[in-house]
Amino acid sequence: DAGVIQSPRHEVTEMGQEVTLRCKPISGHNSLFWYRQTMMRGLELLIYFNNNVPIDDSGMPEDRFSAKMPNASFSTLKIQPSEPRDSAVYFCASSLEQALGGYTFGSGTRLTVV
Amino acid sequence: KQEVTQIPAALSVPEGENLVLNCSFTDSAIYNLQWFRQDPGKGLTSLLLIQSSQREQTSGRLNASLDKSSGRSTLYIAASQPGDSATYLCAENNAGNMLTFGGGTRLMVKP
Numbered sequence: 719d720a721g722v723i724q725s726p727r728h729e730v731t732e733m734g735q736e737v738t739l740r741c742k743p744i745s746g747h748n749s750l751f752w753y754r755q756t757m758m759r760g761l762e763l764l765i766y767f768n769n770n771v772p773i774d775d776s777g778m779p780e781d782r783f784s785a786k787m788p789n790a791s792f793s794t795l796k797i798q799p800s801e802p803r804d805s806a807v808y809f810c811a812s813s814l815e816q817a818l819g820g821y822t823f824g825s826g827t828r829l830t831v832v
Numbered sequence: 833k834q835e836v837t838q839i840p841a842a843l844s845v846p847e848g849e850n851l852v853l854n855c856s857f858t859d860s861a862i863y864n865l866q867w868f869r870q871d872p873g874k875g876l877t878s879l880l881l882i883q884s885s886q887r888e889q890t891s892g893r894l895n896a897s898l899d900k901s902s903g904r905s906t907l908y909i910a911a912s913q914p915g916d917s918a919t920y921l922c923a924e925n926n927a928g929n930m931l932t933f934g935g936g937t938r939l940m941v942k943p
Contacts, residue, residue, distance in 0.1 A: 809875060
């Protein structure tokens with residue numbers, strides 16, 4: 719398995735533009751997580767899906783952020799409109815139910831909003 | 833709300849030393865605990881996973897222990913090498929299947 723695959727690796731966009739981050743979890747994993755990492759706040763959980771259903775989105779900062787998981791092999795995190803304070807590294811992770819085998823993280827998307 | 837604390841925040845040691853990184857957590861209903869390594873500008877690499885029923889796990893020069901009663905986990909690195917330089921993160925998984933991360937320990941091993 720190629721692991722958790724995220725795209726793009728880097729994204730630079732202007733304030734106000736829409737940004738879409740993509741994630742392909744490990745085949746067979748039924749839980750998917752989106753995290754954001756910044757120097758100031760460390761790793762923060764944004765949203766968690768189980769069997770393609772959002773379970774906990776309490777970490778989503780505001781309505782500008784939305785996430786979808788249309789099927790077991792694909793998820794998106796969208797920011798519209800983007801702001802400079804959204805600049806961070808966004809990680810996607812997947813696991814089996816109850817994380818019996820632990821979490822596997824993707825390589826992340828480094829987002830810069832100018 | 834669960835809290836995970838890692839100390840020290842940064843550590844610099846000469847090559848060859850044995851060292852211990854500490855992680856403490858407040859949630860007694862821990863399901864498992866995972867240690868990760870993160871190199872600058874990179875993603876998280878899983879090092880060790882300890883289930884709540886286990887007391888320790890070993891992989892090569894790494895050994896992680898878990899003491900639920902005291903809310904502590906330690907990562908022991910034997911005979912440290914410059915290639916071990918990275919940030920080490922511990923993360924607790926509660927029964928809700930969500931990871932709570934500590935702030936990390938930034939390790940530098942000097943040749």
